[in-house]
Amino acid sequence: MTLAKCELVDVEKAHHAIARMRAWLGVSRSGYYEWRERPGRGHRATPGAAGRVGR
Numbered sequence: 224m225t226l227a228k229c230e231l232v233d234v235e236k237a238h239h240a241i242a243r244m245r246a247w248l249g250v251s252r253s254g255y256y257e258w259r260e261r262p263g264r265g266h267r268a269t270p271g272a273a274g275r276v277g278r
Contacts, residue, residue, distance in 0.1 A: 229258040 228248045232241060232255060245255055 226258070229255055233259070 228250050232244045232248065232250060235244060241255070242252075244250075245252060
């Protein structure tokens, strides 16, 4: 899986179904969502999330 494939899915998710794009590009569900959670790579931090870490 390449970073570019995950970025494409993320950018186009408003226009196409995520599952369908992942299938077209050969990106696994777990791989895509793992990529989204990586800091600096599509991470969508929620307000207050830092305060919940480690509790």
